[in-house]
Amino acid sequence: MSDPMIGRRALLRGAGGLAVLAALPSLAACGTGTSRASSGGGKGGGKTVVVRNSGGSYGDALQQAVYTPFTQETGINVQVVNLQATQMQAQIKQGRPQFDLIDIGMMDLAKFTAQDALETLDPDRIKSLKRAQLPKNQVTDHSVAYSLYANCMGYRTDAFGGRKPESWADFWDTKAFKGGRSMCNPDADLPELEFALLADGVPMDKLYPLDVDRAFKVLSRLRSDIKKFWDSGPLPGVLLSRQEVTMSTVWDGRLADLQKQGVPVARQLNGARRQFQGYGIAKGAAHVDAAYQLMDYALRPEVSAALAKVFPTSPSSPVAYAKLTKEERNALVGAPQYYDKGFDVDIDWWIKNEAAVSTRWLEWARG
DSSP, X not given: OOSTTTOOTTTOOSTTTTGGGGGOGGGTTOOOSOEEEOOSOOSOSOOEEEEEOOOHHHHHHHIIXXXXXXXXXXXXXXXXXXXXXXXXXXXXXXXOOSOSEEEEEHHHHHHHHHTTOBOOOOGGGOTTHHHHTOOGGGBOSSOEEEEEEXXXXXXXXXXXXXXXXXXXXXXXXXXXXXSOEEEEOTTTSSOOHHHHHHHTTOOGXXXXXXXXXXXXXXXXXXXXXXXXXXXXXXXXXXHHHTTSOSEEEEETTTTHHHHHTTOOEEEEEEEEEEEEEEEEEBTTOSXXXXXXXXXXXXXXXXXXXXHHHHSSOEESOGGGGGGSOHHHHHTOTTSHHHHTTOEEOOHHHHHHHHHHHHHHHHHHHHO
């Protein structure tokens, strides 16, 4: 994803997205992207851990809430690199990764796992794991989720005579809820087939395996009302602000600033599609012990809560929400009161089908 919060869609494409990388040895020594080290005093000792994240405002938040206090507590300096997946995989294949801890989407970590690019994790070395009480499906042999985001519905509150859309069926109902629509482009996120199926009456717990033909049939019913396919996180808010559309799919948290500015927008979390951000340790990492220590630190519920206070990302730890104010919890899609409203992306299904679905989506969008 081109968005700095997630940094995933431009990195890997389809189930075989990493398979071609063995042919890219020239990238093995690449260190393109920015690099920085955490500041602040610590216990000393000169130890370092190199973590890959997607940078931007999310990287700044990680620096403030995680890396700097980690260095102050442990004396381990955190160096940050912003590498593309091709660069990371090429370095790992040559046995010389210039990074230790990978911070990226859990779907992408599953792809790295399939290419034997991650170390097998030792749970005993992640002491905060039990205390964090992470969802079982977000802890694997090679990766651990620490935060989540969701695609949900955003809408103008002044567009429907006081009525509020309650479901994806309402998103599709352009007679009762008039106005243009916007949905995401595969360059921004996974095609939103699940929303079409929910609009057509498929129960949330029966979505997978997705009925692709049915989903595209439902999407076609809305095609003439889709004014633009968004390809960056801010764009849905821009379209809603300008009244170019009355409803759009949107990454949760993207409307908060607009609401503070008085723009009449709101989100609907029924049927929200969750995806998780996680950590994995690069195969052959030079600083494995320090990588474990940083992962362990970042998974502490109080640290997850600190990150949520400076950036609108939801902790994957349910325990973390008790350390936030009611107002802060209400803003986060991962909060306990919202959790049953949404569903988790089926990573395995999408890894197998993403390339084919994205190709079909592009043909469909062109009409």
